Amino acid sequence: MSVKTPQALRDATTESKQAGENGRVVYEQFILFGDSITEGDGNPELGFSCYQALQHDYKRRIDIVNRGFSGYNTSNALAVLPRIFPTPQQGPVRLVTLFFGANDASLPDTTGQHIPLTTYTTNLRLLIQHPAITSHSGVRILLITPPPIDEWGFDGWDEPGRSARTAGVARAYAEAVRHVGEETGVAVVDLWGKCMAEAGWTDDDTGKDSKLLLPGNKKLERSEALARLLYDGEF
Template identity: 60%
Template sequence: MTKLHPHAPDRACSAMSTTTAQSLSHATSNDTTQRSVYPQFIFFGDSITQFDGNPSLGFSCIGALRYDYARRIDIVSRGFGGYNTSNALAVLPKFFPAPQATRVRLVTIFFGANDACLPNTTGQHVSLEQFKFNLHKLLSHPCIVAHRDVRVLLITPPPVDEWQFDNWEEPGKSARKAVIAQAYARAVVEVGVESETAVVDLWSACMREIGWDEGEELPGDRTVEKSALSQLLVDGLHLTGEGYVVLCKEMNKVIAREYPDLVPERIPFAL
């Protein structure tokens, strides 16, 4: 991202007709208008964040939010395929903007799908205890808390559908289990309670979407029948367009409930 000096003179960013340029030449020569810097929402996560926007999926949560917040907020996607929370702690200082560059108003932390891999499979496993510790470290990271009144949304990993892993190659084919994904999703909710941070419970939202009730056999588990999770997961792990619709609806609901000052209508145009 190009850093803009807060007192840089305003310059036209599109071509003007000769007549218009001449008529404005005197005014712009003495223009001391400050350049506007758009506040940001930063979407930080793994491949589920990185793949949000794939045209073949038909719907993008990030794309929808960019439309909703047009002229108000820059929606910045920082998705890193294959990353777990330990990787996230290492990479965050390398891209997160300083308060002098822009104001970050919201950050999403959307990890867990890789942390939940079984030990001795893909090398991505992070124990449940360490996973929660890493999330707390991300929430209190100096790069994030340096921004005035920054808000954070924790997002749980979605369910997994073991039936769809048949097309995967080993070790990924055997690395994830439905019940383990559920445990890591619950851990995110626990961290939200412990840190008083808002949580987008994508796991539960997906389960509601397919009509699952607590106490029933767990959809996605290979020991039970195939479920409607295939409508929400393109390959057993990553979201389909319909899955991103569920994410977007849940995110909008949580923002409206927990951070009502961040709904689009309450944020003024930057320009």
């Protein structure tokens, strides 16, 4: 265990950008906002954690805040955002990740989480433009596509013979995130594409009108790559 010297304590305070009321140090923040995939980031049993890696890389400089909410879709996110996001005075936000879609993409009349694709894209734009976020000067936003679906991973989760999530629908919601990013100029992490590349799939394999099945579809043999990457069928 290391003991900070008075000089080290002074250094720690000068690394912050602002001072709050009564001289209290206010650190800038990165906020990771998403569903259960974000909430579960940091579980040591699941291997690499982006949340923990950021905490390590930005220690004593920026607070990394996990605001993952299991089961949430983009409509839930819009409802809760004003209540969980700090004001610039409470803590200036430098970066916010928006990682929703896995629940939105559930099929209608299954889990109760489904959000139609057009509403999903509208919700993403509303999140990007929300005053709770844009009130932070210079804040950067990062969109993350929902991951692929390994339909095999949902054995025991869904009703017998009925799946609440499919590989093809997951692709459509990932494409919607990329389109919103292009329209708004917001950076996008194409998690869906990266995972599918690990499964050996490329954009040349299936066009938008192709009837070829995607890796993860239960009509194909199970993809070992997706089974490894998607621990519960969807990440």
